[in-house]
Amino acid sequence: MTTHDEQPVLKVEHLYKSFDERPVLVDVSLALHKGENLVILGRSGMGKSVLIKCIIGLIEPDEGTIYILGKNTTHLDHKALNEVRQKIGFSFQGSALYDSMTVRENLTFSLKRNLNIHDPQQLDAMVRDALRDVGLEHAIDQMPSELSGGMRKRIGIARCLILKPEIMLYDEPTAGLDPVTSSEINQLILEVKQKYHTSSIIITHDITCAKTTADRIIYMQDGRVYLEGTFEALDRKDDPQLETFFNYFKIQHQ
Amino acid sequence: MRVAHVYQFILRIFKETFSSPFETEETLNQCYLQGNRTLLLIGFTSFLAGIVFTRQSRPSLIEFGAESWLPSLVSIAIVRGLGPLITALICSGKLGSSMGAELSSMKVTEQIDAMEASGTNPFKYLVVTRVIATTVMVPVLVIYADAVALMGSYVAVHYYSQTTFKLFFTQAFQALSFLDIFSSIIKPVFFGFAIGVVSTYAGYNAPRATVGVGKSANRSVVISMVCVFIIDFLAVQIFGSLRP
Amino acid sequence: MKREEVRRNTRLGIFVITGILLFLFAIFYVGSEQSLFNANFPLRANFVDVNGLQKGNNVWLSGVKVGTVREVNIIDNSMVQIEMRIDQKLRQFIKEDALASISSEGFVGNTIVVIEPGSSPQAVADNAIIRTGQQTSTQDMMNALQTTAENITNITHELRQIMQEAGKEGTLGSLLTDTTLGPEIKLTIDNIQTTGRRSAVLTSDVIQMLTQLKNNESGVVNTLLTDTSFSRTYEETLANIKTAGEQAAAASAELTALVEKIDNQKNAMGVVLNDTAFANNIQKTADQLSEGVAKFNENMEAAQHNFLLRRYFKKKKRQEEKENN
Structure with missing residues (x-):
């Protein structure tokens, strides 16, 4: 298990956010430690996505502070915020590949702009490395529209990895995928952690995914952190809400 | 569209246009795409418009016994009004809808968020490049539209009265002043800018739903066209007051 | 890629x-x-009236465009100075005594400055102020025609009155005693005769021109606008009309004076009636005059229906109405 004595790489304190008077996040606090896979579990519409979008700065929280790698990011200007963002990889639910570009261009897009690398050979090598890590080297010159959902997801992850992030945020990595592909993605998440030494937050409602990838789980409900602990610890808890989730998992694995 | 929001949007475009890093490659790419998308259509429509306008003006001029004024009349009409207007309307339709739809679908599928999250500036890459491209390309396209419309008009004039090209050309240009030529290039700069700003605004600020795509494409076209007419109206006032 | x-x-x-x-x-x-890039030189001319000349209007030399008007300034109460830019290469053709005048490109064209080259051996200097002359404008022609027509109508009317009175009254003997009056009348009648003939010729000229103008399928307007030889003929015609008009006006004025005299001294009528040849003469003149007037009316009618002059007549009519009210 992870060592907890270090400074957490990411810390969220008392985060509030509401849309049109409807509270989505209510006093959320959490910490992500180095080298840890933190799964945030919960039903749809419980503010999980809003939470990680607040972390990356796509949504501005109403209240609360977020520390990323020791820096308070809630009041950073655009430029400083972008510097922080370059250390975070964000895998979107719908992969969000740039439609108009080939896979190669998708991957080099941020490389060229953030790291200012323009040497074609160096770019090519980096793209191939990243694609090899997700097992899709052959798709290098394909357009995103030619790829399947699982492949797009992998490319989306590769696009983050190529920037060598310290923190990975996965938004519903297995949503809309068949079980086989899902478990492949779960394995990929673990491999990424191994190879790139990233700390990750994984947002999911998929209990299998949580079980496979999690070092620690936070169960969110109604915009609050409801329960926290390892998979086993939560499994032992006697909570009707949690029960439903875990039963579903058990049915699958009988 | 809220005025303050639009104002900030435009302000941001200016700010980011002149601050590094510059998206030169993508700007050129957008210029190429926009020119490529519209050139043929603009050429075709302005050629026809040249013919139609000439044919329709001819009877009235004949009634006044001034058929020889046809080239001058047509060249003034084309350079001052028709060429820029046709170009701007085609661009609003073709470029406006594609920009609105493209940006809003990128918004819906979180591609804009993905750019933002990866630490690059999507505004610069998506909005600024497109606005620069329309602002640059619409005037260039207008020059072509004018040239092609004059060709069309020559074809029509020649069909009736066997005027030589040289005479047509001399008469057409005799009627034009510097102001006409300059107005035909300055006006489209504003047309292009308006089309770019309206369409990218509609796309970039689209609601996050699939209906948003259609809506913002539609909005881009309609509002761009209205803007084009408003600018044209203002330009007539301004250039009219400059004329002796 | x-x-x-x-x-x-x-x-x-x-x-x-x-x-x-x-x-x-x-x-x-x-x-x-607009001769902005060619080598050119400035030339000036002062006019009393520039007839709507504007910056950028063309300058013609012998019917060829040689430059443009750059400035039109009112320099004092009754003087407008224009500055022209003339092609440097053509300086040699414009002499010191060149004559500038305001004209128009054909019937309905722009106002232009026409330079007549002059005959001095010395070419013009930069910024020289050249002589100016007044050229006949459409407006002048129409005014002259109008006056002529009115006068002719008056003359015929009064002549007819004389004839009638001469037939009725018998105080002819007294006229015989006045010998000085006879030749004077004769001279006047001769004058009228000439004018009558002239206006008949003139009228047919104008009618012909207007007919051509109306049948513009043959491109007469085109020719008129572009063909310099035609525009010269046209200028000459205008000049003719003007002369004729002026002459007729003079003649009719004389005649009016004479008729007044006759009215005062009714005895002068005897001369007229005694001399049958002379009476015939008057009769003939009157006929010619009325024919002339009829043709003239026809001409005016045609002119009124011609679009080119329509506006002029409308304006005239409005003015008259205004005066009547």
């Missing part, structure tokens, strides 16, 4: 550069039309 990009950017470059070249070409062409 890279090569594709280069190819596209090249195409884009060619596209934009061609556009810019077209634009520059248009600028250059319009500029050269």
